Amino acid sequence: MGEEKSDWEKCVEFHGHICPGVAMGYRAAKIGLQELAARRALDEELVAIVENDACGVDAVMVITGCTLGKGNLLLRNFGKNAYTFMSRKSGVGVRIYVKAGARNVQPVSLRPAPQQSIVQQILDIPQEEFCTIQNIEESIPKPARIFNSITCAFCGEAVSEAGARLKDGKLACIPCAGQ
Numbered sequence: 001m002g003e004e005k006s007d008w009e010k011c012v013e014f015h016g017h018i019c020p021g022v023a024m025g026y027r028a029a030k031i032g033l034q035e036l037a038a039r040r041a042l043d044e045e046l047v048a049i050v051e052n053d054a055c056g057v058d059a060v061m062v063i064t065g066c067t068l069g070k071g072n073l074l075l076r077n078f079g080k081n082a083y084t085f086m087s088r089k090s091g092v093g094v095r096i097y098v099k100a101g102a103r104n105v106q107p108v109s110l111r112p113a114p115q116q117s118i119v120q121q122i123l124d125i126p127q128e129e130f131c132t133i134q135n136i137e138e139s140i141p142k143p144a145r146i147f148n149s150i151t152c153a154f155c156g157e158a159v160s161e162a163g164a165r166l167k168d169g170k171l172a173c174i175p176c177a178g179q
Helices: 007-015 020-036 056-064 115-124
Strands: 046-050 073-075 082-087 093-098 131-135 149-151 158-160 165-167 170-172
Touching: 007 020, 007 056, 020 046, 020 056, 020 082, 020 093, 020 115, 020 131, 046 056, 056 073, 056 082
Parallel strands: 046 073
Antiparallel strands: 046 082, 082 093, 093 131, 149 158, 165 170
16 A cells, blocks of 8 residues: 555646646645635535636645535636635635735746746745735625526527526527527
């Protein structure tokens, strides 16, 4: 039997490679859990709201257990390296904003450095230089809802009621409705 992988190794394995984005999401998620005094979610007890659709989101999923499928990972794609973590149990939430300096760390030498050097700097930078932490007042999103499926009158494929639209007086999926 081998040794259990570290959280960092699990993030890299899930994402497929080491990169600065994964390091930023990893740090943000670890800090978020620490601030909430929480552990990785087994179900929907945590909520993560990510403000980008980049590499760091994969690390957020691995560290927090929040996923699109469970409905407790929400994407608000503002193109920002910012991550909000909320505990449904305590009602507490924090927003972690990765500071510009932490996103633009430079290799120590003047020669191009491998990704690993930049990633290590992101992993090692002191927390106060890495991010800004804000307590949030936002209400915690409700748990995921389960919707019935209906059949699109145009393509015949099943679609969630929430994804159905009216077209010519008939229920249609979003693509058939032209949206």
